[in-house]
Amino acid sequence: MYASLYRALYRIRRLEEETARIYPTDRIKSPVHLSIGQEAVAVGVCATLQPQDVVFGTYRGHALYLAKGGSMKAMVAEMFGKVTGCARGKGGSMHLIAPEVGVMGTSAVVGTTIPNAVGYAYALRYRESDSLVVSFFGDGATEEGVFAESLNFAALKQLPILFVCENNQYAIHTHQARRQATTDICARVTAHGIPAERITNNDVLRLFERSQAITREIRAGHGPRFLEVMTYRWFEHVGPNKDFQLGYRSLEEAQPWIESDQVVRLANLVDRPVREQIEREVTEEVLDAFRFAEASPFPNATELDADVFKEEAACSLI
């Protein structure tokens, strides 16, 4: 298990490091919101999911897309604006999609995919599926009205959904304490009748263990659950750089998070030969994805008009 978690974490870290490295060359035609430091959240939860389970995420979505099984080649090509991208070059880094592995969308507007996840969960329940939905969002999203509305409806209908708040404490440059009268997000959630718990230290193993237990409860029909995972964004809100010089947060604040880096922690739990093999394979996969994106063509001009609407209706009314 350590090896597979390490591979998942390292894959995201390595991909994003490469993204940051080449970003200044301007070959990536998309704003990127790096997940470096926060990989544990997507990995810890997605490792407990089934392929047919569904996730919705945010514009900081590389980690989730990869952790749920999205194609790395299609993601990098998407960032390059190439037609081989997961959205044919029309969505970019903030709108990743991979229905074939249950990644049903990521949004550039905070909080926006939360009710979409709830609706998907309603459809699963309606069809008596034993799959579930996980909705990922940040601490800022919990301030949006749609968050409270979505919790209420999910609890009212006892839907098979896990809400995961990835709390990195900052909405762009503004700390949670400057935005929320009470920073106890779990208390606000339990008021809606949804059991909630907090993982305080970005601990991927603890998260894996809790997610395994919680998703089992959800599948058993016990209704929605909520997890808040405390984590930390190492890089700037958007872009390839560190931003501690801006002064809104300090390197001292970041230090404990960097020291407890879950990628390093898991690396140390995996036997060296296995670890080295994972690192070799992942590095090759990453370089291969960038080569693929580089070599892929841009979309034709005819693509501009394609897919505004789905033309052929396919419903069983006829």
Next chain:
Amino acid sequence: MLTHLTPGIQQETPRTETLTRELSYVEALREATDQAMEADPSVILFGLDVDDPKAIQGTTRGLAEKYGPARVFGTPLSEDAMTGTAIGMALAGLRPIHVHIRMDFLMLAMNQLVNVAAKSRYMYGGKVALPLVIRSMIGKSWGQGAQHSQGLYSFFMHVPGLKVVAPTTPFDAKGCLLAAIHDDNPVMFVEHRILHFHKGPVPTESYTVQPGRSRITATGEDVTLVGISAMQPECLAARHYLAAIGIHAEVIDPIWLSPLDIEPIVESAEKTGRLVVVDNGWSNCGAGAEILAQVAERLMGIRDLRVRRMGFAPVTCPTTPVLEELFYPNARTIAGAARDLVEGQPTGWIPEENPALRGIAFKGPF
């Protein structure tokens, strides 16, 4: 079996000769929903009060009992999340119909409608489809006032990825609703509270009135009247006022506002040289402005045109009847405007009111 009926051309009501059964607009909507739900278990219906005793003016009556609470349910007062929920259901392959008893309430759902529903197919490179119907109603009269009276469909016409339809007859109400449910894209289905009371011939079977088809509802040579939503019956009544003074108006119902079937309007305007577009909303940046702009682009250098936009007065809708009366165009003011175009100058003419041509007035309480 769902049949695709082509909108009848050059007749006041389509296929009248073959239709003997009359239904109200409300009954037509109810029947369309029932037939769609019966045919396809993926169709589900929800919104504030869809399962309450008043059943959205009767348009959802009996459906909760027939199809059960998983398929027909009233929602929390959460337009934003419930719209997002509808989108999530559609992503999962259901065909949700989300009902709003006033169009004004859609303002609470704009993020989901504009940023998600309209864009998902395109921004995800065609990997998802959103078969979603948003029903909403425009109110009028008996003091509906500022926040119960707005015709805001032009907002949605502005955004690629949304279809917009505003049927004006029971026939089109049923056919367009079935077409909307059948469509794999988000459709804004715009009703008008006044039109709910109208009766007309409606076939018993399932049929669709397809997107992008307008209908010539009455023919004439002197002036073209395009009436949107509740302004369509006003235009038909204006035609009678004009006939009495020897002016023959052609009347067109766009039905689908997006995609818009501009061709019959262009052809009619080319024939008459005079075009009045009567909107059930404000004229500024409205549906009428779009129609006139498209006609002007097509006929520039081909035909001299006299044009006129009519719509809500450029103010907030007042509640007191004397001001409310002035807020809306009506058959008589439309006839006056049409005569001005025909004569090429302001005549100041407004016909004497003919009680037989008075539109249906909504009687409260709501």
